[in-house]
Amino acid sequence: MSRLSPGAVVRVREDYPPGHIRTPIYLRGKQGVVERHFGAFGNPETLAYNLPGPKKDLYKVRFRAADLWPDYQGSPKDTVEADLYDHWLEASA
Amino acid sequence: MSDHHHHDHDHDHGHHHAPPQPDDKVHSYHQILSIALKELLIEKGVVTAAEVRHFIEKRDSITPANGAKVVARAWVDSAFRERLLADGNAAAAELGFPITGTKLVAVENTQDTHNVVVCTLCSCYPRDLLGLPPAWYKSRAYRARVVREPRAVLREFGTELPGDVAVRVHDSTADIRFLVVPQRPQGTQNLDEDALAALVTRDSMIGVARLEEGAH
Amino acid sequence: MRSPQDIGGLPEGPIDAADHALNFWEKQADGLRAAVGSKGLMSSHESRRAIESLGHDAMERLTYYERWTAALSMQMVSRGVLTQDEIDVKVAQVRQRLAETGELELRPGEQEKLP
Known part of the structure; x- marks a missing residue:
C-alpha cells in the first residue's frame, strides 16, 4: 500500500541538498496533486553511487503551470507533470 | 538575461552550420x-x-516507425488502446517491441488535452520504442523552455494550440518514459493500419506536433 | 544547490529544430556505452551523475557524445575497470596512430586537451 493515493494534495520538499537529485529545482516547494502511483523503484540518489538501498514509491504529480510560474502565459488549465519519489513529497492541506 | 553565448556555441546540435564531418577524420x-x-x-x-x-x-x-505502429494499432483497435494506456510495455511487446529497464506510459491527446514530453534533467526518451532522440530534444533551449512556455515552444514547431485545449507537459524525471498518442486525423476512416502508421510522425509522438486533417 | 543539468524553466533562446544524423564515432560511443551498461558496469544513474560532475559549462564545452564519453571514462576509473594511467597511455597511442594514417584533423582548442 502506498502512502499517497491519487488525488492527494502534496507539497514538494523545499530542500537543496548536494548529490544526484531527480527532483527538479523548479518544483521544489510547489504544491501539486498525485495523479497516479507507479510502484516502487530504485532510488537514483543511491543508485547514482552504485549503492544499494530501499526502493521508493514513485508518483506522477500534476502541477498547475500557473502555480509554477507567476508570469505564466497560457491557459489556467495547463499543467506540468513530473515523476517524484515518495521522500520528496509532503502531504499538504 | 542578455547572454546568448549558449546558443552560438551549443554543440549539442552538432556542427549544423558546417558541412557534415567526414567519418574518416578524428x-x-x-x-x-x-x-x-x-x-x-x-x-x-x-x-x-x-x-x-x-x-x-x-x-x-529502432526507429519512430515502431512507435507509429503502436499508435496506429491503438487507433484501430480499442481493446489494444486500453491495454496500451494500462501497460505500455506489455502493449509494445505485443507488437514485437520489447522495452526493458524503463516503464513506458502512453498518454493520449484528446479534444481537450494536448500532451508534450521533455526531460529537464537530462535527455530521457523512449529510446527502446522511438530510437535516439532528435538533437533539439537534448538541447538546453527545449529542455529549459517547454515546462515554462509550452505554447510558445509548440508555436516554434508550427503547432498552434487553441486556448481551450489544456497543455500537459510531462517531465521524465525518473524511470518512466512517455509516448504521446496523437489524435487520429479526420478523414482517415478509409485508411488501413499500415497507411495510418505512415501518417504518424516522431514529433507527434513527442507532442510538439499534431497530425493535421488531410495531412499527406 | 542547482545541479548543472537541472535547467527546467531557465531563460533560453529559440530552439534549433535542425536534426542531424549521428557521426560514425557517435554511434560507436553509443554502442560502447550500451555494451558496458549490459555488463552492469554503468547504470543510467551513474552515467547521469558523472555527466553532472562535468560542471555547469559542460553543455557549452562538449557535445552530447563527448559528455557521454567523459562520463564513461570516469566511470571505468571509479569502478576500477581501467586506471587513468592506462587510459592516458592508450590515448597517446591512438593519437599517434591517427596522426600517422592522416586521420587526425583536430579542431582548434583540442590539441591542448591531449595528454
Whole structure:
C-alpha cells in the first residue's frame, strides 16, 4: 500500500541538498496533486553511487503551470507533470 | 538575461552550420578518448567488438516507425488502446517491441488535452520504442523552455494550440518514459493500419506536433 | 544547490529544430556505452551523475557524445575497470596512430586537451 493515493494534495520538499537529485529545482516547494502511483523503484540518489538501498514509491504529480510560474502565459488549465519519489513529497492541506 | 553565448556555441546540435564531418577524420580529444576506451575495454575482455557492433545495429533498427505502429494499432483497435494506456510495455511487446529497464506510459491527446514530453534533467526518451532522440530534444533551449512556455515552444514547431485545449507537459524525471498518442486525423476512416502508421510522425509522438486533417 | 543539468524553466533562446544524423564515432560511443551498461558496469544513474560532475559549462564545452564519453571514462576509473594511467597511455597511442594514417584533423582548442 502506498502512502499517497491519487488525488492527494502534496507539497514538494523545499530542500537543496548536494548529490544526484531527480527532483527538479523548479518544483521544489510547489504544491501539486498525485495523479497516479507507479510502484516502487530504485532510488537514483543511491543508485547514482552504485549503492544499494530501499526502493521508493514513485508518483506522477500534476502541477498547475500557473502555480509554477507567476508570469505564466497560457491557459489556467495547463499543467506540468513530473515523476517524484515518495521522500520528496509532503502531504499538504 | 542578455547572454546568448549558449546558443552560438551549443554543440549539442552538432556542427549544423558546417558541412557534415567526414567519418574518416578524428576531430576532438573525446573522439580519441572514445576509441581508446573501446580498445582498452576489448583488450581487457570487458566487452567484445561484436557486442559493441550488436548494440549499434540494435540502435539502428529502432526507429519512430515502431512507435507509429503502436499508435496506429491503438487507433484501430480499442481493446489494444486500453491495454496500451494500462501497460505500455506489455502493449509494445505485443507488437514485437520489447522495452526493458524503463516503464513506458502512453498518454493520449484528446479534444481537450494536448500532451508534450521533455526531460529537464537530462535527455530521457523512449529510446527502446522511438530510437535516439532528435538533437533539439537534448538541447538546453527545449529542455529549459517547454515546462515554462509550452505554447510558445509548440508555436516554434508550427503547432498552434487553441486556448481551450489544456497543455500537459510531462517531465521524465525518473524511470518512466512517455509516448504521446496523437489524435487520429479526420478523414482517415478509409485508411488501413499500415497507411495510418505512415501518417504518424516522431514529433507527434513527442507532442510538439499534431497530425493535421488531410495531412499527406 | 542547482545541479548543472537541472535547467527546467531557465531563460533560453529559440530552439534549433535542425536534426542531424549521428557521426560514425557517435554511434560507436553509443554502442560502447550500451555494451558496458549490459555488463552492469554503468547504470543510467551513474552515467547521469558523472555527466553532472562535468560542471555547469559542460553543455557549452562538449557535445552530447563527448559528455557521454567523459562520463564513461570516469566511470571505468571509479569502478576500477581501467586506471587513468592506462587510459592516458592508450590515448597517446591512438593519437599517434591517427596522426600517422592522416586521420587526425583536430579542431582548434583540442590539441591542448591531449595528454
